[in-house]
Amino acid sequence: MKKVPEVAVATLDGRAYFFISSLLKSMGIRFRSLTPNEQIDEHVKLVLSTRKERPLIPFDRVLCVEDLDSELAAAKILYMVKEPAGESLYIVGIDPGVRIGISAFYLGDEVYSCVVYSAAKAANIVSKLLRSTQAKKKIVRIGDGNIEVALKIAEALVEEFGKQIRIEIVNEAGTTALAKSKPNKRCVKDLRAARLIALRQGRELTSHLIRSYGK
Numbered sequence: 001m002k003k004v005p006e007v008a009v010a011t012l013d014g015r016a017y018f019f020i021s022s023l024l025k026s027m028g029i030r031f032r033s034l035t036p037n038e039q040i041d042e043h044v045k046l047v048l049s050t051r052k053e054r055p056l057i058p059f060d061r062v063l064c065v066e067d068l069d070s071e072l073a074a075a076k077i078l079y080m081v082k083e084p085a086g087e088s089l090y091i092v093g094i095d096p097g098v099r100i101g102i103s104a105f106y107l108g109d110e111v112y113s114c115v116v117y118s119a120a121k122a123a124n125i126v127s128k129l130l131r132s133t134q135a136k137k138k139i140v141r142i143g144d145g146n147i148e149v150a151l152k153i154a155e156a157l158v159e160e161f162g163k164q165i166r167i168e169i170v171n172e173a174g175t176t177a178l179a180k181s182k183p184n185k186r187c188v189k190d191l192r193a194a195r196l197i198a199l200r201q202g203r204e205l206t207s208h209l210i211r212s213y214g215k
Contacts, residue, residue, distance in 0.1 A: 005029075005030040005031045005032045005043075005044070006029075006043060006044060006045045006046065006081055007024060007029055007030070007031040007032070007044065007045070007046050007047075007048065007077070007081060008031060008032045008033075008034050008040060008041070008044045008046070008047045008048070009021060009024070009031050009032070009033050009034065009047075009048050009049070010033075010034040010035065010036045010038065010040075010047050010048070010049045010053065010057055010062075011036065011048075011049045011050050011053055011065075012035065012036065012053070013050050013052075013053070016049075016050050016065045017033075019065060020048045020065055021033075023073055023074065023077070024048075024077070026074075027074050027077070027078070029077070029081070031048075032044070034047075036049060036053040036056035036057050037056045037057070037058070039058070040057075040058065040059045044059070045061065045080070045081050046061050046062075046063060046077065046080050046081050047059050047061065047062045047063070048062075048063050048064075048065065048077075049062055049063075049064060049065070050064055050065055050066065051064045051066050051067075061080065063076070063077065063080060076108065076199060078199075080108050088107075088134070088135045088136040088137060089106070089107065089135060089136075089137045089138075089139070090104065090105070090106050090129075090130070090133045090135035090137070090138045090139070091104070091105045091106075091138075091139045091140075091141065091198050091199075092104045092105075092126050092129055092130070092138075092139070092140045092141070092198065093105070093141050093142075093143075093170075093194045093195060093196070093197035093198025093199070094122060094126065094140065094141070094142040094143065094150070094153060094194060094197065095143050095145065095172075095190050095191075095193035095194040095197055096119070096122075096142060096143055096145060096146040096147075096149035096150045096153065097145060097146045097149060097190070098117070099115050099116075099117060099187065099190045100115065100116050100117065100118075100119070100121075100122045100149065100153075100190070101113075101114075101115050101187075101189075101190030101191045101192075101193055101194030102114050102115070102116065102122060102125060102126065102129075102194055103191060103194035103195040103197075103198050104129050104198070105198050105199070106133065106135065110195065112129060113191050113194065113195070114191075115187045115190050115191060119149050119152040119153050119156070120152075120156070122153050123152075123153045123156035123157055126140060126153070126157060127156075127157065127160055127161075130157075130161065130165060137166075138161075138164070138165040138166070139165065139166045139167075139168065140154075140157060140165055140166070140167045140168070141167075141168045141169075141170045141197050141198055141200065141201075141202050142154055142167065142168070142169055142170065142197070142202075143169075143170050143172040143193065143194075143197045144169050144170065144171060144172055145172040147169075147213050150169060151210065151213070154167050154169075154205055158205070166204060167204070167205040168201065168202030168203060168204055168205065169202050169203050169205055169209060170197045170200050170201075170202035170203075171200075171202065172193070172197065
């Protein structure tokens with residue numbers, strides 16, 4: 001049986017179509033090309049289009065090209081394709097270091113971001129974010145760029161939430177380079193890195209993983 005693409009591109013805008021189709025091809029994602037008012041196949045999980053054409057598309061999960069931040073575009077598309085439609089999922093990404101970037105996503109959209117300067121402050125803010133949401137599934141993803149700070153934050157969250165949340169340690173390889181691809185402002189880089197970490201799957205925090213870091 002021929003596999004039906006999970007992504008559809010629905011736009012008559014030539015420039016938008018070229019950008020989206022080129023991006024999907026570079027990611028190795030097969031897609032179906034449609035007109036904005038065309039029927040969406042039941043196997044499609046995500047439709048890419050433009051804000052102008054969005055009202056014409058009879059589908060809930062539509063991502064507009066104008067909302068795709070350049071270095072986050074691929075990560076966000078993958079995130080939305082992989083996650084079941086409508087799943088109540090809240091993700092917090094943390095870029096640990098001297099400055100700690102924090103970015104929270106709910107159902108694929110960023111709902112909060114900030115930069116703080118201590119592990120204790122970061123843990124406190126993340127704790128408030130997690131307690132403020134009714135999402136059924138909560139994931140905290142922490143970069144491994146500064147494992148000392150990462151584990152301090154993780155320890156505080158485990159102590160408070162236990163198994164109510166899932167904590168993952170994310171390989172930061174590549175996030176720094178992508179974060180630097182925009183204006184040279186330190187806080188901006190930290191926030192961009194936190195967003196990339198939030199959208200990148202990591203390894204679940206376990207005692208075995210902690211020991212692998214020599215802790």
